[in-house]
Amino acid sequence: MKNYERKLMILQAIIHSYISNPEPVGSRTIQKKYDLGVSPATIRNEMSDLEELGFLIQPHTSAGRIPSDKAFRLYVDRLMELQQIAFAQQRSIHNSLLHDLSEVEKLVENSAKLLSQLTEYTTFAISPKIEQDTLKRIRLIPVDKTKTLVVLITTSGIVKDFIIRNESDIAENQLNLISEFLTEKLANTPIYQLGYIIDHVLMEELENMRFSARSLLPMINNTLSEINDTKIFANGVLNIFNFPEYQDFDRAQSLVKFMQTKSNVADMLLNAGEDHDVRITIGRENLYDVLRECTMITATYTLKGQTVGRLALVGPTNMDYGSVIPLIRSVAREVNEILIEYYET
Amino acid sequence: MKNYERKLMILQAIIHSYISNPEPVGSRTIQKKYDLGVSPATIRNEMSDLEELGFLIQPHTSAGRIPSDKAFRLYVDRLMELQQIAFAQQRSIHNSLLHDLSEVEKLVENSAKLLSQLTEYTTFAISPKIEQDTLKRIRLIPVDKTKTLVVLITTSGIVKDFIIRNESDIAENQLNLISEFLTEKLANTPIYQLGYIIDHVLMEELENMRFSARSLLPMINNTLSEINDTKIFANGVLNIFNFPEYQDFDRAQSLVKFMQTKSNVADMLLNAGEDHDVRITIGRENLYDVLRECTMITATYTLKGQTVGRLALVGPTNMDYGSVIPLIRSVAREVNEILIEYYET
DNA sequence: CATTAGCACTCCTCTCAAGTGAGTGCTAAC
């Protein structure tokens, strides 16, 4: 079985046809749409070989053939031609991302939203894990008699705030003193240790002090656990209904349900590994069975060598890789550059 | 045409059957499922009358009949029996709502989320309009050299914060001075006027001052407009796909699209009126044509006589009113009580 | 010996007609 050259050409033509129109491809279609200089019969023979090699699948004898996961894998790795991204588009991506740089989390969130708009597929982003971060400053601000706003600022510039309720009115300068005291005591503590330190160290130290702080600390502690949550941003989950393979109601719905469960998505994203470049997982290569007809493409955001977020796109296996991959690459590159420029210090 | 008593009984039986199983109801079904002591022929005669009166609709001659919007209206107003809410459930609603009282907005948001979980329908909440509120305190907190956190606290206890980027490092005590200055100048200003005051009054006053404040003000102003947005919280929009009437792909999708457009929902909620009790709009009673097969139930949250939020539930016209209405009532009552208890002062 | 034309064969899909059954509406009897 030689003449691989021609086999690849035919496979490429089939994949190409299947991407633009997700229906089984027959030998005559290939002959008409792509001028390969051979007759349908020859193409049929090659197709038969390709099926034997596992690149094509026949839904039933008298249908055409569709590319297998293996074919898409080959296509992505070797056959595909990436489209160039127009300078104007590159620029527009850059500018969109610059729109809100207040927090790394926002940047990550917006990058996923942008990618979903650009591709009309479903995207996810996972926010930086605040746990690895350390506290820089804590500040208490009075809201009214019974409420106090707690603002935490971490070394990497992430801001978290929440309101706690205090039993009695605490004067503003009191709160300022407490803020200073807590900042002094807790600065440079990793966020995930805050709870422990507050409970076991500070509470004892404060035992004999007149500070009202003592009543506030348990409240602060309670809320801390929620804040540690890694946030997941999903965009365009409903686009799944546009996937050609998911015109079937129930299957689309079960996929949507899967996608809306935070723990699933977190798992999916965290297991995606940390390539330098984008990583592509096709069909059954995915860990989850619900994704067996989907392709997931992930990219990682890093800052000072640390992973600070991850971006994922989920679409049908027959997505237009040639245009989608450059887009996600471009978004990821822009984000990483912006991270360096604005957050590295 | 007398003997309304029996007509109502039959109508009630039909509605009841249609709620538990949304298919056209025939005369024999009624006879078998509900022992009314009359034969199918009699029931047929009554059904024929009911159709003439506009309470029943026949999809085609040889099908059974389904209740019209008018029938559901009658059912809701007069026939329906409300289920009692178990004390345990009431309590669990109460406790869920207490979970996060940091802001009125959170309470409103959580109430909608809870109701969606309880009913498995789609719910919306619209947050209090911050515009009517006045500023109480503004506070600038350094995040790092180039970023400053701005915290706004309003008279009604709503907290808004956002990060702005400053060109040069500003010392912490500088920021404190600015905070005090701005608070003094801006306290009691309605939120919606802040932009104007900052632009036209403060900028001039600061003309000759050494404060770095001047460079910060435009940034603050820029972000203010975004904050004024009334927020809308949607839950379980995808539950629409479970509605029996929306098994049709396209119609479900157009409804989902409608629901995901913020302006539509805002409009829908704001036009819902301000009943003391819940308000129910059935089928074509709704202003929007996409909702012609939906029922919307709304409730209003008030604080000191002012509307501070609104809750809406959207489901199929044949929803189980008897259990849904008590639920939304219960949630609304709990929220209003919590508002009084925790936010009235 | 690779390529190709020709042709029988497969199997999905569409259409159409007949059969089925749930349900109605009318009439006449109780």
Place this chain on the structure above:
DNA sequence: GTTAGCACTCACTTGAGAGGAGTGCTAATG
């Protein structure tokens, strides 16, 4: 006024037949 009986309607199911896209094999061709 109520009900049994019956003809009638009409959606839905089923199965047969036609149509068509596509394959696989064979034999001819250069």
